[in-house]
Amino acid sequence: MNLKIAVLPGDGIGPEISKQGVDVMSAVCKKFGHTVSYKYAICGADAIDKVGDPFPQETYEICRDADAVLFSAVGDPKFDNDPTAKVRPEQGLLAMRKQLGLFANIRPVETFKCLVHKSPLRAELVEGADFICIRELTGGMYFGEKYQDDDKAYDTNAYTRPEIERILKVAFEYAMKRRRHLTVVDKANVLASSRLWRKIAQEMAPKYPEVETDFMYVDNAAMRMIQDPKFFDVMVTENTFGDILTDEGSVISGSMGLLPSASTGESTPVFEPIHGSWPQAKGLNIANPLAQILSVAMLFEYFDLKEEGKLIREAVNASLDANVRTPEIQVEGGAKYGTKEVGQWIVDYISKA
Ligand code: IPM
Ligand code: MN
Numbered sequence: 001m002n003l004k005i006a007v008l009p010g011d012g013i014g015p016e017i018s019k020q021g022v023d024v025m026s027a028v029c030k031k032f033g034h035t036v037s038y039k040y041a042i043c044g045a046d047a048i049d050k051v052g053d054p055f056p057q058e059t060y061e062i063c064r065d066a067d068a069v070l071f072s073a074v075g076d077p078k079f080d081n082d083p084t085a086k087v088r089p090e091q092g093l094l095a096m097r098k099q100l101g102l103f104a105n106i107r108p109v110e111t112f113k114c115l116v117h118k119s120p121l122r123a124e125l126v127e128g129a130d131f132i133c134i135r136e137l138t139g140g141m142y143f144g145e146k147y148q149d150d151d152k153a154y155d156t157n158a159y160t161r162p163e164i165e166r167i168l169k170v171a172f173e174y175a176m177k178r179r180r181h182l183t184v185v186d187k188a189n190v191l192a193s194s195r196l197w198r199k200i201a202q203e204m205a206p207k208y209p210e211v212e213t214d215f216m217y218v219d220n221a222a223m224r225m226i227q228d229p230k231f232f233d234v235m236v237t238e239n240t241f242g243d244i245l246t247d248e249g250s251v252i253s254g255s256m257g258l259l260p261s262a263s264t265g266e267s268t269p270v271f272e273p274i275h276g277s278w279p280q281a282k283g284l285n286i287a288n289p290l291a292q293i294l295s296v297a298m299l300f301e302y303f304d305l306k307e308e309g310k311l312i313r314e315a316v317n318a319s320l321d322a323n324v325r326t327p328e329i330q331v332e333g334g335a336k337y338g339t340k341e342v343g344q345w346i347v348d349y350i351s352k353a
Contacts, residue, residue, distance in 0.1 A: 012277030014072030020343030044074025054092025101266025118254030135242025171236035257288030260295035285338035
């Protein structure tokens with residue numbers, strides 16, 4: 001296969017983990033005889049500093065014309081502490097989602113046996129938990145009509161039938177490929193938008209008779225996720241609920257530095273770690289590259305290159321088993337490995353496999 005990849009390293013630790021992702025991608029392509037080419041583009045605070053726009057037109061075009069985007073992270077504290085800032089790095093992320101039509105955000109919550117003790121939950125609750133959250137990404141309050149003056153403000157949680165149908169379709173199809181259990185998360189006891197979601201899901205469910213579909217209010221789902229994460233297989237929800245629940249899900253595994261995600265939709269798909277730009281760690285060679293590397297595995301799997309994805313997952317597991325780990329998941333007294341060393345170890349594993 002011939003792969004054209006847009007690489008968006010972004011801010012903070014982004015460039016460091018991006019490099020590890022690209023190196024792993026190249027090693028896998030070499031191993032399996034694929035050709036790959038990379039085009040780099042700016043985004044986030046880096047792009048604001050350079051051209052005043054967190055998602056410039058040129059970056060959009062590079063993404064649009066690629067087969068996939070390998071994205072790292074955006075965000076810089078200098079914007080967080082300035083409430084008057086007119087442009088923010090995060091707007092670049094929202095612009096990318098909207099312009100590429102990335103309506104489906106796939107966030108897997110996987111647990112790694114050797115990290116279970118790092119989870120805030122008891123080991124017996126988390127061990128073996130394995131579910132994915134499908135978050136609608138281009139609708140709802142994030143993009144609905146907004147208003148703000150000094151005395152009043154609102155955000156509108158608007159959804160249309162086609163927007164709901166297309167995301168539910170993705171969710172049902174994922175459920176078919178997995179353990180055939182779909183949980184539709186909403187707040188249908190209070191919100192009109194949720195009632196439409198539930199109505200449409202009920203209409204669609206008979207088309208997927210093998211899938212056991214259940215409905216759960218979001219407050220209950222938040223509780224269930226920490227009481228019994230193994231209950232879930234595929235969960236689907238609207239943008240804002242998904243934002244909140246996926247942060248909750250990400251810590252269940254023991255380290256946020258391990259979870260990748262995919263955003264797919266109308267144009268080029270984007271693969272990125274769940275974590276942010278961790279500006280305090282920039283340049284220190286301590287950031288965990290595994291979430292970025294696993295996002296490369298998701299990229300291959302998206303193109304149905306299963307063996308390629310599998311080899312990356314195997315290499316990541318082997319690195320964890322060999323205690324080749326970045327500081328936040330280091331075993332006490334073990335050797336010290338940085339971002340580059342972990343990445344290199346995985347590249348070597350892949351090359352020798
Ligand atoms: C995420 C992030 C973004 C979101 C922010 C940075 C705009 O929290 O990807 O979950 O809220 O969607
Ligand atoms: Mn979030």
